[in-house]
Amino acid sequence: MPFIEFGTKEYTRTFLSMLIGSIVTFAILYFPQSLITVFSDEFSISPSTASFSLSFATIALACSMLIISVISNAWGRKKMMGASLLIASILTIAASFSPNFETLIILRVLQGIAISGFPAVAMTYLSEEISPRHYGRILGIYIAGSAFGGFLGRLIASIFTDFFSWHMASLILGILSLAGSLLFLMYLPESKHFSKTALSVQSWAAGMISGLKDRKLLYLYGLGFLFMGVYVSLFNYIGFPLSSPPFLLSHTMIGLLFIFQLTGSWSSVFFGKLTERFSRSALISCSIVLLVIGGLLTLSEQIAVLMLGLILFASGFFAGHTVASSWVGVMSPPKIRTYTSSLYLLFYYTGSSFIGWLGGLFLSSFGWDGVIWMICGFLVFSSILVLKLSWPLSIFKIQKTTHKTH
Known part of the structure; x- marks a missing residue:
């Protein structure tokens, strides 16, 4: 066909x-x-x-x-x-x-x-x-x-x-x-190349176990966990400072501010292309910098500065997620690539749930400043994972191949 x-x-x-x-x-x-x-x-x-x-x-x-x-x-x-x-x-x-x-x-x-x-x-x-x-x-x-x-x-x-x-x-x-x-x-056209296969719990379990044995893949799962967690945490609770003085924005205006998340579509494509020229660890490091700067700018009481922070934060998240998820595919052996992708998404959405919930505790205890400092703390930890992934290679080494490179 x-x-x-x-x-x-x-x-x-x-x-x-x-x-x-x-x-x-x-x-x-x-x-x-x-x-x-x-x-x-x-x-x-x-x-x-x-x-x-x-x-x-x-x-x-x-x-x-x-x-x-x-x-x-x-x-x-x-x-x-x-x-x-x-x-x-x-x-x-x-x-x-x-x-x-x-x-x-x-x-x-x-x-x-x-x-x-x-x-x-x-x-x-x-x-x-x-x-x-x-x-x-x-x-x-x-x-x-x-x-x-x-x-x-x-x-x-x-x-x-x-x-x-x-x-x-x-x-x-x-x-x-x-x-x-x-x-x-x-x-949607019907599938033409799909072939039914019998369910096999044994092969599924073996694939999942293989996907958890590689230490560097675990670091990448951890990055997915942290990136999605801090992203959801910021956008979960940004409505609280925006609906309070000095902003006092309506729900409609707050909803419209989520349009800045669409900048992630551009950064995702842009950083995806850059993986052909630069090491993935260097690109993820850049995304972490964008996330930190963007998060800190949301502490401002100037709405224009805060909006710039949202743009940088969304761009940093999509850039980091794009590079990390593609790195999983590059690093994984072909036979277990389906399982490693599933495991990455498991950690990714678990980070959304856990850190997203934790951000609410920080908001209740320390206000919006507390949420941002929590986010910065997790991003510091994510930078440690990047160092572990790139060590002993320089994270600024130009990438010349696409298979198992750092």
């Missing part, structure tokens, strides 16, 4: 479908992030507890991804992704009727499990169906969709909460997501 080539109708259908699926997935996953202040006030809970609305979904997603990709080998790529989107959309509608925070959390856990079916399978589907010459191009569209979906989910949540309530925001997002899910199923 021939691959899907750029310029064909099938290619157009594929990239539009994957763009829609990516937007739906990450809009549903991240829409509560701009509502943490609302949940804290409405349910009379601490900011760290309110952040469970995001962290419980991400940890459920992380754990589920470890097995969903294996199930898709037996069930089918399109079926798995379509079911993921439909179920997650229906659960988003159901969440709008939550009578209390406990019910909302249960539904968010179920959403995390349902959502996992799309990101766990999407990249595999594209690698199987799209011509290798155009894989990078369409993968960029998928990543752009994830960034835009996260922003759109937060924006919809902020606007409808301002004018109505968070219940209405969840309902509208769920209806729009359901429509997007149906479009995805209608237009």
Whole structure:
């Protein structure tokens, strides 16, 4: 069977479908992030507890991804992704009727499990169906969709909460997501290169164990944990200082500030290209510097300076995540590459859940300054991991090869 080539109708259908699926997935996953202040006030809970609305979904997603990709080998790529989107959309509608925070959390856990079916399978589907010459191009569209979906989910949540309530925001997002899910199923071409394989717990376990034996891979998992953790922690709680004096911004204005996260799409592509010329450890070091500077600038009481800080922080995160995740692929033996990618994402989303929750404790105890100093502390630790990865080589050595380089 021939691959899907750029310029064909099938290619157009594929990239539009994957763009829609990516937007739906990450809009549903991240829409509560701009509502943490609302949940804290409405349910009379601490900011760290309110952040469970995001962290419980991400940890459920992380754990589920470890097995969903294996199930898709037996069930089918399109079926798995379509079911993921439909179920997650229906659960988003159901969440709008939550009578209390406990019910909302249960539904968010179920959403995390349902959502996992799309990101766990999407990249595999594209690698199987799209011509290798155009894989990078369409993968960029998928990543752009994830960034835009996260922003759109937060924006919809902020606007409808301002004018109505968070219940209405969840309902509208769920209806729009359901429509997007149906479009995805209608237009995505059926798999032509997929071959069903029997489930094998033994081979899955062996692959996971192999992925945990390499010390340098563990350092990379740790970087994913720290990068995603500090990123989510900052954007989880930035609404608290922004809604307080001297800013006193509305939920809609705070939601609009999340547009700065889209700068990450540019930095992701830019730093991805730089891996062809410079060592990955040097590039990750640069991303850490951007994260530290960006975080410190959010301490300013000047809104323009604070916004610059958000831009630098988002750029640093996407740059670091792009380089670290690609390094996992380069460093991993081909036979276990699927498992090491899954393990990286497990640590990545676990960092989102744990450090995202921890940031709420620092906010309650030490205010916004405490959150930023916590973030800086984790970033210092991430720089130690980079040194361990690059030692004894210089982190500024020009990279001349793409296989197992530092």
